[in-house]
Amino acid sequence: MIDTLRNVTGATVPGTPEENDRDLALDFDKGVLIILVIVGHLIQYILYRDEGFWDSPFFKWIYMFHMPLFMAISGYISCRALLRKSLMQAVGDRAMQLLVPMLFWCALLETAKLAMLPRAPDASGNILQLLNDVAGTYWFIWAALVCFLLVKILSIFKRWSPWILFLSVILIALAPLTFSIFPLIKYTYPFFCLGFSFAQSRDWWTSITRAYKPLLIMSASIATLVCFLAWRKDTYVYNNLVLVKDMQSAKDVLLMLFGSAAASAIMSELFQKCWRVGRSNRVVRFIAVEMGQSTLVLYLIQGMAFRLLDSIQYAEPSDLTSKLALAGILGAAIVLVALMVRRTVRDIPYLSQLILGTSPRPLCQAGQPADK
Template identity: 95%
Template sequence: AVGDRAMQLLVSMLFWCALLETAKLAVLPRAPDASGNILQLLNDVAGTYWFIWAALVCFLFVKILSIFNRWSPWILFLSVIQVALAPLTFSIFPLIKYTYPFFCLGFSFAQSRDWWTSITGAYKPLLIMSASIAALVCFLAWRKDSYVYNNLALVKDMQSAKDVLLMLFGSAAASAIMSELFRQCWRVGRSNRVVRFIAVEIGQSTLVLYLI
């Protein structure tokens, strides 16, 4: 539900943001400027935890699509293209453009897990090896303008197109490797009560572990 997802994302963010601001005030006292402190707080909330805002917006967008259309991978694919081609670069929108394709990929995987498993099962070793090589090559080619903070996920010329493509392709390859790594860790540790509690009870209900 929308309310449950909002609570999972926003409550965790507000808690850790309040904790961070308290620690910053204790270590670095600020001048008594109310307006300046409020602006700084808003900037910290929007900037430091941009991934939470991006995740919430992506969730709401996919939820709206599912209301007006029955879930379809083609609808998601078209929405990814539309978001990617959107020229807006204000506020955290570039970060949403960067997050949305990965959110849709995870959403489609969750909706049709058996289909994905049947496709990747036979070619899994080859896919893992290819993704590992791709992630390593992208890591070696990574540069300052490969970060979404700098390129704003905006294609203006050939160089910016290379930066955006490197960012998306490298992130996808690295995400695939880490997903498989976590899956193998779960296979090994799921019999442990502590591991199962962290992964199932804490990991699925809040973003506390990620924020830490």
């Protein structure tokens, strides 16, 4: 994780001069992670339509690290905005980047559900369903925004921020909040803080870990394997809700957090190795440039697709081959639609902000001559 994040100096927005300086290794990480998000949902909604996915070793492996590592990267690349912008500007910019496109895709989701599915006459039930769709479908968006807001507020106390940040991680992890998406925020907040903290002192951390890197990798690998073998249904955040109420629940929460940290570190190092070896390969560069720089719209579209899939009744394929084929077709369709949407609207004012959460690129970057 440390090597992967080492050369990144902050988040960039398409259309700004800093975009040319973005670290493609980090984009490669994000590209692989968003692919794993889609694969994890395909396992859940296509390969298993019952509770069997909890025991899938592939599902278990993906869910050990993909969202924690995503949140750590989010904390890292948010460092510049958190430290340099005012509270109102930082939160306003982040809300425009995340909430505006999320609300757009939520509106499409509700429109599609209204057209495809009959609604109950109960108004209160419809409102609750709408709130569940907005919060549950895109919980990572809300978690990233809340984590950003909390760290920004804490960063006001610059002199004591490291200790305050550490204390906040403990307090939030122990908070007895188990409704809605609060458990998911409690689960991902430590990783956002970890990424943010490393961004503040990356040179120091890099120099410390470089000397012991082989030992650290070996230790993290062993820890990851042990946690993988011990991981069970109650270890997932969706089931333990990050709630410590007795010794067994404390073990489940600790295993979840420790296992996720170890697996995130190992997978980040593996992604970095893959990038170093294959960065001249077309597939690898496609993952970095196309997938890694489209993670938000990919996340939004796949969330909409799987929420719709969960709401409708359809004939399930009876054999594994058919299920794998259906999963492959659906996954490819999600990626294709997302990339087509991004290429279509990324250079159009207002639409790029509304649909993608980004500002349009300058004309010279969009393939048109620049004014002199």
